[in-house]
Amino acid sequence: MFRLNICKTTIAINRFMTTTTTTTNNKRIGLGQITSTNNKDENFKQCKRLIEKAVENKVQLFCLPECFAFISGGVHQFESRDNAEYLDQKGGIIERYQKLAQENKLWLSLGGFHEKIEGENEMIYNTHLIIDADGKIVSQYRKMHLFDVDIPSKGVKMNESKVVKGGNELVVCDSPVGKLGLSICYDLRFPELYLSLRRMNSDILLVPAAFMKSTGEAGHWKTLLQARAIENQCYVIAPAQTGNHHSKRTSFGHSLIIDPWGKVLSELDENTIDIAFTDIDHSYIETVRENIPVFNHKKLNNYKI
Numbered sequence: 001m002f003r004l005n006i007c008k009t010t011i012a013i014n015r016f017m018t019t020t021t022t023t024t025n026n027k028r029i030g031l032g033q034i035t036s037t038n039n040k041d042e043n044f045k046q047c048k049r050l051i052e053k054a055v056e057n058k059v060q061l062f063c064l065p066e067c068f069a070f071i072s073g074g075v076h077q078f079e080s081r082d083n084a085e086y087l088d089q090k091g092g093i094i095e096r097y098q099k100l101a102q103e104n105k106l107w108l109s110l111g112g113f114h115e116k117i118e119g120e121n122e123m124i125y126n127t128h129l130i131i132d133a134d135g136k137i138v139s140q141y142r143k144m145h146l147f148d149v150d151i152p153s154k155g156v157k158m159n160e161s162k163v164v165k166g167g168n169e170l171v172v173c174d175s176p177v178g179k180l181g182l183s184i185c186y187d188l189r190f191p192e193l194y195l196s197l198r199r200m201n202s203d204i205l206l207v208p209a210a211f212m213k214s215t216g217e218a219g220h221w222k223t224l225l226q227a228r229a230i231e232n233q234c235y236v237i238a239p240a241q242t243g244n245h246h247s248k249r250t251s252f253g254h255s256l257i258i259d260p261w262g263k264v265l266s267e268l269d270e271n272t273i274d275i276a277f278t279d280i281d282h283s284y285i286e287t288v289r290e291n292i293p294v295f296n297h298k299k300l301n302n303y304k305i
């Protein structure tokens with residue numbers, strides 16, 4: 001008897017019988033698209049609903065966007081810092097998510113949390129966390145590239161480094177759906193980061209974001225995500241904030257799931273608060289990498305980077 005493993009079904013074949021059964025080892029990853037505000041309880045409720053929907057759909061690892069817990073209400077520039085929490089804060093936000101993960105037996109990627117730093121009052125980290133199905137924090141990546149930009153033609157001026165300290169550590173993490181490479185939002189513009197994550201054996205690149213509507217509409221979001229998937233031959237999972245967070249801030253939405261060939265498997269409409277999911281097909285990752293072996297063709301000694 002031999003087994004063909006094709007995506008969701010295992011077909012067992014021998015001389016006497018042919019049966020089709022659903023495999024129990026689906027590697028299903030999902031993402032949620034939300035509109036956060038400066039109301040932590042409302043944000044939690046919104047995310048909890050999406051997590052429950054993901055569980056109903058047998059998602060094993062569910063990914064939430066940057067600012068899933070809190071986004072500033074445009075009141076003053078230090079709002080995020082002043083609402084930051086320690087990762088192990090008793091009765092804090094992260095503890096609530098750890099409980100949800102444990103109760104529902106699913107993994108979570110929390111794509112950008114305002115993390116309070118011990119002994120530091122002025123600065124915080126923007127931290128992407130992975131929580132396992134026992135509710136344990138298994139990885140933490142601190143956003144490396146900070147969004148300090150001035151685009152007068154779009155009326156956009158941001159100075160993330162005023163309150164956020166940049167991290168300097170690359171993070172990959174094993175999970176039930178494959179090896180994850182962690183990043184956050186503006187990191188997307190730095191291909192060297194993703195190249196490094198692929199060289200550290202990532203199968204799936206996570207890009208949670210609160211992407212600006214103006215840069216999203218210019219095509220930067222989708223183009224760069226597809227480029228990262230194609231050039232690194234990885235799945236890309238990009239959960240996004242969408243809509244109006246307050247009167248002066250709108251996110252682009254368009255959460256995306258892209259396969260290692262660059263094909264868009266799911267794209268959420270900007271007016272939707274919802275989930276999307278896919279099954280990670282590791283044999284497809286291998287096929288794409290064998291067909292066009294760009295990682296064997298790189299001229300690492302010749303580049304000036």
Ligand SMILES: O=C(O)CNC(=O)[C@H](CS)NC(=O)CCC(=O)C(=O)O
Pocket residue numbers: 066067070071072080126147158159160185186187189210211212215216220
């Ligand atoms: O911490 C917070 O409150 C929220 N953080 C963010 O929204 C961050 C930094 S201001 N946004 C981005 O990185 C957008 C990047 C982007 O839109 C682009 O690269 O075009």
